[in-house]
Amino acid sequence: MARVSRKNGIKKTLKGKCSVPLVGLGDQQLLYEEEEDSIDRGEEDIISSEEDEVDHERKRQKLLEGISTLGGKRKRAQGERSEAAVHMSEFTVNTDGGPGKVKLSDLIGIFEKNPAVPAKSRRQLKNLRRVKKSMNSPLSKEETEKIQRDMAFQKAASEVSRWDSIITQNQRAKQLLFPLSQEPAGPRPVERLVAGWNVQTPLEQEIFALLSANKQPFTDPILTPAEEASVRAMSLEEAKIRRAELQKARALQSYYEAKARRDRKIKSKKYHKVQTKAKRKEFLKHFEQMVKTDPAAALQELNKMELARMQERMSLKHQNSSKWAKSKAIMAKYDEEARKAMQQQLEMNRQLTQKLVTPLNDDYEQDEGDAGETDLLPDFVNDAVDGRDASNPWMKGKLTEEPTQKQLNDTTEAAQVVSTVAAEEEELEAEETEEEALLREFDNNRKLHQAQESDIAGGVFLEEMTEDRAAAEDSEVSDCLSEFTIISRGREKSFKDTEVFNCADFTDGSAQLEERLVRIRTVEDLELLHHDPSAEPRHPPTAKDPPSEEKHMGKSKKKKKGIELKEVLTKETNVIKVPLTPTATDSDDPESKLDQRELIKEAFAGDDVISSFLKDKRRHEDEGKPKVVDLTLPGWGEWGGVGLKPPKRKRKRFRVKSAPPPPRKDQHLPSVIISEKRNTSLSLHQVHSLPFPFEDHGQFESCIRSPLGRTWNTERTVKNVTKPRVVTQLGAIISPMAEEELLKNKRAVAREGS
C-alpha cells in the first residue's frame, strides 16, 4: 500500500503540472509517467500484484473524475459505452488481406516495444514471424471417413487372407476329419486320468500339503501359478503389437492425406500433363497384361477407351476448330514450334480416334460358366468335343487379334500415304501458302477419319479385286469361303447362345434336381421312372445333329479341295498402289469378308483339315468292311505236332468270308461320314457329354474302367479308395475353425520346409 500512496503522491504533483488534461491523452501520459517512474525505481517495481492493479485503476478513475470536475460548473461527462459493431460493419470484413486484416506482426510488434518482455521470448516471437507456413485445413469428414474405412477394410482383408493356405489345402484334401481339435486316439497320459484322485494315506496327505504350500503342481504338465500368470501376461505383448499397428495405421492415414493434398495443390499444368502421360503409359502396359490375365476387366477398359474415342470424334477437340488451333495455324508459317504443336495435335487426334479391335469380347463371353458347359450344351456340341479343344483353334471359328490389327495398320498406312501424296501435290502448287496446306491437312484428316470404316471395307474390296485378277476360280473361292464363315459363325453363335444360357441359368457344373410331381416310395416306382417318355427330351437331336454338322464342314472342305488354298491365302496384295476411293464400298456386308480372310488365314496356318478328314473317313470305311475269319483248327483230322501247318486246302475251306455289308449311306457323299454303329437302345445308358472335371475322353473312360470293389482290389486299396471325403464323429460338436489351426498349419509348413 505504501507504493500506491507514493504513486498517488506523484499523480498529485502531475495534477499540478498539466492544467488541461484530456481524458484519453491524460491516460496515456500517465502511463508514460508511470513507466518512467518504474524504470527509475529499478527492479523492485516491476513486480506488481493483481490487487494493486485493481486498486490503482479505481483510484485513477476517481482522480480523472476529479480533474474533469475542476472546471467549476462544467457538466459531468456521461460515461460512454461503445460497441464494436458500430465502428465495424460486417459487410466490409473480407478474408483476402484487406487493409483491416490483422497480421501477426501487428500482434507481436507491441511486445517488441515492451521492455518488460524478456529477450528470450522476444527472440522466439521473431522466429515465429519468420515462419510463413500456416496449418493445413483438415479434410472433410466424409473424405476422412472414407479413408479410414478403406484402411480398415484393407487391414481386415489382409488379416483374413492368412487363412488362404488352410482353406485351399482343405479344398484339395482327400479327406476331412471333424471335429477339428479331436482328442488324439490311443492311451491317455496318466496325469489326466488321475485328475480326480483324492489323497487318502497320511503320507500322501503330507506330501500334498507340502506341494500345495509351495505352490507346486501335483502333476507334470500342469503349470505353476506363476507360470500361468506369465502365460496370461502374453496379452501385454499382444497389446503392444496392437498399439504399434494402430500407430502405423494412423501414420499411413496421415501419409495418404498429405499425399492427396500435395497432389491436389500442384498448379503446374506441365506437371499434370506429364503425370497424365505417365499414367497413360503405365495404363497401356498394365492393359496389355490385363488382356492376358483378366479379360473381363480389360474389356471394361476397352469400353472406356471406346467411349473416349467417341467423345473425341464428337467433340473435335484436337481438330482445327479450336481457337488455339486457328491461331497456331496462322503462326505456323513463321514459327517452327507452332508447326510442331499442330503436328502433335493432329497425331493426338489420330491416336484417339483410331478404332481398337480386340478379340476380348469373345474371350470374355467364353470364360463364364465353362464348368457348366458340358451339362448344358446341346448334345451335338458335346459330341464334337474334340474339335473344340485348345489345340484346334480354327474349329472354334474364333478370331484373333493380329490380322485385324494388321488390316487396320494397312489402311492407316494407306491413308498416310494418300495424305502425303496429297501434300506433295499441294507442294507442287506453288501459290498455296503453307497455312492453307495445314488447314487442308486438318480437313483431310477429318474426312479420312469419318470414312475410316468404309475405308477399311474399301481396302478389302480392292484387295479382293486384285485377287480376282490373279486367281482364276475366284467366284468359287469366295463362295466356299463365305460358306465356311457362315458355318463357323453359326457354330460360334450357338456357343455363345449356350453360354449365355449358362450364365443365366446354370452357374456351375451341378445339374439341377429333376423335380417332379411323382413321389417315389418303392423300387418299382423307380423302374417306372426309367420308362418315363418325357424324360428323354435330349436324345433325338443327339442322334441327328453330329452328322449334319460334319456334313456342313465336309462340304466346305470338299469344295476347297480343288483350290490351292495356301496360294490364295498367303498372297500379298499391293494396297499402296491402288488409289483409295472412300466411296467404293460394296453393298453386301463388308465385315463378313473381313472375317473370312482372317478366319481362313488362321484356319489353315497349321494343319490340313481336308486330308485329315479324308483319312478319317477312310478309316471308318475300312473298319466297316467285312473281315475274313480263319476257323481252321490245327490237328483236326491231321497229324499234329510242333511246326506242322494245316494244309492249304483245309485253310481255304475254313476261312469264312462274311457277306459284304449293305452299302454305306455316305458312299456317294465324299464329304460326310455317317456312322451306322450307333445303337439307340444302348445310347440311353451312355454318357453323352464329357463331365466337368475331366479334360478328355480317355481320362473319363479310364476312371470308369478302374473298379473300386473288393472283388477286384485288395482290402487296403478298397479302404483307401472308398474313404469318404468328410468324416464326422457321432455326437461330437464341431466347433468353427479356431486360431490354433493357423498356428498348427504354420508349424506344419515350417516342418515341411525344414
Added chain:
Amino acid sequence: MRRVSTDMCQVALTQDDLLRRKRLDVCRILPRNYDPSLHPFEVSREYTRALNATKLERVFAKPFLASLDGHRDGVNCLAKHTRSLSTLLSGSCDGEVKVWNLTKHECVRTLQAHGGFVRGMVVRYCGNSFFTIGDDKTIKQWKMEAPGYGEEEEPLNTILGKTVFTGLDHHQKKGVFATCGQQVDIWDEQRSTPIRSFTWGVDSFSSVRFNPVETELLGSCASDRSIVLYDMRESTPLKKVIMTMRTNTLCWNPMEAYCFTCANEDYNLYTYDMRHLERPIKVHMDHVSAVLDVDYSPTGQEFVSASFDKTIRIFSKDEGHSREVYHTKRMQHIISIKWSADNKYILSGSDEMNIRLWKANAAEKLGVLAPREREAVNYSQKLKEKFQHHPQIRRIARHRHLPKNIYHQKNELRIMKEARRRKEMNVRKHSKPGSVPVVSEKEKHVVSVVK
C-alpha cells in the same frame, strides 16, 4: 481340420483303425486271386451295383424325423446350444421362449420372455446363459438352467434399448454381443450401454452375424439392400455392397474365414468372398420365393436355406443348385433354420408353430454303424459318385417330388427366365455389336460396392 493325404506320410487314425477286429468282422474267405481275367465285366457289374445303390438311396430317403409342437404362435427364431447337442431353444411371435430336449422330443422349459415377437436369440459361448431380444426394445439375459422349485422365472439381466432390436449374435470367445436395429451396436455383457455403434447412412438392419473364425468381424444386412461388413475393433464400418434386392440374413462359413452366404429376397442365395464384394463367388438358385434364413453346416461344406415358398433346400457351398429339397404338406413358410452342431440334423421353425427335425442326409442310417456296414455304405457312396454322370443313374439320383404349386411356379419362373434371355439375345442380335454387353449372372445382382 485333420487332413489325410496319401502323399504325406501322415497316418490319420480313426476309431475303427484302433479297434481290434472281432470274430464277426473277419470275412472268412480264402486269399483271393485278383487276376482281372478271372473277374470279368467289372464295369457292368459295378454299374449295376451303383444303380441299385442309387435306387435304394431314393427308397430310403426319409428325411423327416419329428415335429416339435407346443408354441402358440409362429416360430420366429431358433438357437443352438453351444455345448449340448440335444438342446434347442426357440422363440415365437408371441414372446414365448421354449427350451427343447431333442432326443426326447419334448419341451423342458417355457418362459415368457418378451411382450411382442422374440426377434433374436443366441446362446452364450459357455452355454450357461442365453440372450433374447424382443419387440419391447429389451435385451434379456437368461440362465440356461430352469429355476428351482418356488423360484420365479427372471432374467439375469435386462437392458432397455432406445429402439427395437431386430437381430442378435454373440461373440465366439468374449463376453461381447452385437445387436442390430436402427444401427449395429456392440455390447459388453457388463455394461448397459453399447461399447460401440456403427451407422452408415441406413436406418434399419435385419440381421447381424459375427464371423466365427475371424471373431472380430461382423456382417449385417440392411433394409437399403446392402450388406455391410464391420470390424469390432475399428470405429468405422469396412465396406458395403448394394444388391438389387434386399438381403434377409447372412451366415459366415465356419471353416472359411472370408466366405459368407446371404439369403436374398430375389429367391437366390449368394456366396461372397468378403475381400471381393464386386462379384459373388457363387449364385445359388432354386427357390421360388424369398429366402428367409440360411445356416451353414458345421463342416462348412454345405448350407441349408429356408424360404417363403415352404421348402428347405440344401446347397453345396460351391454349387449353384440344391442337392436336396425338403417339404411337407403341413409346413408353412419357414422363418428360421439351423444345422445341428454334429452335422447330422437340420431344424426348421415355421409359421405354423412347429419346429421340425430333419436328417441332413436324407437316406443316411442313423445310429452307430458296424464297421462292415460303414464300409458298405462308403463303397456304395463311391460307386454312386463314380457313375453319377450316367443318364439312368443320374435320373434316379436327381429325382425329387415337389408339391404341385411349387412345381408349377418353378416352371413358370423357368419360362420367364428363358423369355428374358431370348429377348436379350434378340436385342443383342439387332443392335450394334458390343452395345449390349453380356452381363453374367453373378454380376447382374450387384449394384455397387461402397468403400
